[in-house]
Amino acid sequence: MRPVSEDPTLFTRRTLIGLGAVALASTAVGLPRPERRLLQMNAYAPDAETPLDLLTTYITPNDLFFVRHHWNATPPDSRTWKLTVDGEVAQPLELSLADLKRFPRTTATCVLQCAGNGRSLYTPPVPGVQWNSGAVGNARWAGARVRDLLAKAGVKGTAKHLHTAGTDDPPGKTPPFHRSLELEKALEDAIVAWEMNGEPLPPLHGSPARLVVPGWAGDHWMKWLSKLSPRPDPEKGFYMDVGYRYPAxxxxxxxxxxxxEMRPITELFVKSNITAAPVRARVGSSPALRTSRKSN
Incomplete structure (x- = not known):
């Protein structure tokens, strides 16, 4: 994905390849042709969502995939990057990207969605990035199974939670974005991904490697992953004890x-959107759009 455009309201797509199919579909129903861009939500951290009328394919292209950061992106150099596996393990590991790629490769096609997607629709308003409905995308991820990495390290029976950390650097006294998830979930289907939709993981999406946790909200999908630490207890800190929680x-x-009185956000709730028309578009009636309701 290209860096943020000088225009603070949008990201511009690298090319117009692939535009034709969407343009034809829009023209066929009399809708305006969508612009190929992401809508930037913040002036500081590069947060940007996908307009709903561009979410028209099963797989979301990398350069149309929403972007979420707490702070400015600080991707590490893939040539010197290391992933540390420590904590409740028999043999701590320090893995380069080449080391990681020697583990059996696996793939997962799954949805990544920010836990706050749709926040702008809340009444009364709540603080945070004021997403509309486009902080979501579906991709094919490829990498190594977390369970294979932990098996290599010899995870101990005392471990119940997997602590995760990335290389992003918070400003000043801002607490670090450290997280944890139940070890059982991590061993079930989580992967350390270095590939997204058949391409090397883009920097804005966590390269060289990120955690992928199928079915769980994006706050667990640690970008620029630097550490996996099995521990007996959950991680402590602002982003576990205060942030990313919802009422019990x-x-x-x-x-x-x-x-x-709150619990950590984990599994995604089902959400649905109509993406065939731009937000707030007015669509005329047609037989294909009419529905009927029968009473018993």
Whole structure:
């Protein structure tokens, strides 16, 4: 993916290859041709979402895939990058990208979605990136199984959680983005991916390698992955104890919950969108769009 454009409102696609099919489909139903861009949501960190009318294919192209960062991107040099595996293991590992690629290769086609996708629709408003509905994409990821890496290191029976860290560097006294997930989930289907849709993982999406956790929200998909540490207890810190949590029991809109009354976000909830038309587009009636409801 190209860097952020000088225009602060958009990312521009590298080429117009692939535009034809979408353009023809739009023209066929009388809709305006969509611009090939991502909509930038923040002026500081490069956060950008995909317009819904561009989410028209099963696989989301890399250069149309939404981007989420807490701070400015700091991708490591793939030539010197190392992945450390330590903690409750018999033999700590330090793996280069070449070392990682010697493990059996696996693939997973799965959705990545920001935990806050749709936040701009909340009433009353809540703080955070004001996503519309485009902080989501589907990709084919390739890499090594986490369980293979931990088997090589000899994970101990005392480990119940997998702590993860990346190389991103928070400014000033901002707490680091450190996370953990249940070890059982990591061993089930998580992978350390170095490839996205048949291409090397792009820098804005976590190169040289990122964690992929199928079915779970994007806050668990650590980018620029630098460390995997099996531990007996969950990670402690702002992004585990305060951020990325939701109420254990429903409450009235606007009610403030204490951290201990909330639980970490894990599995994705089902969401649906109509992507055949731009947001707020007016579409005329046609037989193909009409539905009927029968009473019993």
């Amino acid at each position: 029991k429903p409450g009235e809109p606007g009610v403030t919950f204490k951290p201990e």
